[in-house]
Amino acid sequence: PxxxxxxxxxxxxxxxxxxxxxxxxxxxxxxxxxxxxxxxxxxxxxxxxxxxxxxxxxxxxxxxxxxxxxxxxxxxxxxxxxxxxxxxxxxxxxxxxxxxxxxxxxxxxxxxxxxxxxxxxxxxxxxxxxxxxxxxxxxxxxxxxxxxxxxxxxxxxxxxxxxxxxxxxxxxxxxxxxxxxxxxxxYPGDDYVLPFGRARLVRSGEALTVVTWGAMVDRCERAAKAAGVDAEILDLRTLRPWDRDAVLASVRKTKRCLVVHEDALTAGFGAEIAATLVREAFFDLDAPIERLAVPDIPIPYNLGLLAATVPGVDQIAEKMHDLVTF
Structure with a gap:
């Protein structure tokens, strides 16, 4: 590099x-x-x-x-x-x-x-x-x-x-x-290639697994620091294929999971992750799986409404705190 x-x-x-x-x-x-x-x-x-x-x-x-x-x-x-x-x-x-x-x-x-x-x-x-x-x-x-x-x-x-x-x-x-x-x-060089389907471990932690991607990765990092939560953050990087093994291994360790994404909440990809965890790691969980995403509304023009619509650092930090204190 x-x-x-x-x-x-x-x-x-x-x-x-x-x-x-x-x-x-x-x-x-x-x-x-x-x-x-x-x-x-x-x-x-x-x-x-x-x-x-x-x-x-x-x-x-x-x-x-x-x-x-x-x-x-x-x-x-x-x-x-x-x-x-x-x-x-x-x-x-x-x-x-x-x-x-x-x-x-x-x-x-x-x-x-x-x-x-x-x-x-x-x-x-x-x-x-x-x-x-x-x-x-x-x-x-x-x-x-x-x-x-x-x-x-x-x-x-x-x-x-x-x-x-x-x-x-x-x-x-x-x-x-x-x-x-x-x-x-x-810049990692002209020969650098990343295989699809491998998540990136952004931050190790023991209290909570946070699964995210895109622009929400940075916000989740800042939220974990703001909340003082020992969160393990996974950046999926690719959604098809997605790294099921990394997510399952992390959740089995932390016993809790929060999925944060910018797509709409209803039927967003977070629902697929949650369904997989319920099927494969249900007995490992100590708290409900939580999702934080954009509500089912158009993305607004107004900057204040935009900030209230897209998951922000404060919202994510609050959701992290709720999960670890469940």
Missing amino acids: EPSRTNMITAIRRTLEHELRVNPRLLIFGEDVGPKGGVHTATMGLQEAFGEARVFDTSLSEEGIVGRAVGMALAGLMPVAEIQFRKYADPATEQLNNCGTIRWRTANRFAAPIVVRMPGGFAKVGDPWHSVTDEVRFVHAIGWQVAFPSNAEDAVGLLRAAMRSHNPTIFFEHRLLLDHPSARRP
Whole structure:
């Protein structure tokens, strides 16, 4: 790793640049990814370096972006498609769903290993389009891998793994984390790859297991310090596959579990984790499994309402205290 820290957006750009250099089959495209370099600057300078044939703009059609990527992948290319914001992916739902089942539908004779980069989540402001995550929809999509890194180092390793995988991948880039100090890490090098399905032990503890991912990782760390709780924090990093073994081992040790995520509470991925724990570790528990997530409302514009909607440090700390004193 390099000595200085870099932000997540720069780490993503450097990873894309290296893979473009070493893999002649790799292409990057989407709305404004060419001369403009993307609305978040993830592809800034890449068209100039590699040409319009490999880094280029598309029309305003998410269905067309994903459909084009699938066709290119079937022809042997490695497409990396950018959807500007998570909510914009909804018009491409049919193409995304069909992509995930290609290997199954063709008895593994064909595959479409595309990577769909997708920024989303709250940032300095909120709204019902740019600020949603709704990652569980893609966990439901059969055949897809889902990555949701919380820091620059993990983003490098997971993005590189996705671009070298035989399976299609949804790669979430949380808007707040793109330049947030908590997500900055030394660039881990051009050969760094992280396998999917392995959680990161953020912090060891004995009193409580906290399972989280994305922008909630930093908030959970700060909440544990604020509450004075000896919490063990696991960053899942990927949701499909997810590290069941790490979560089960931690909960069997601490006897308590809190799941914190930014997706909606009802049927969010935290419900799957809770159901797994109830089935596999019920007799190890000393307290109910708790979930803290966004209530079933749109992400608001108003900053005060946004702060009340997305789980904050104080809310998480209070929930931690309630669990350890149950």
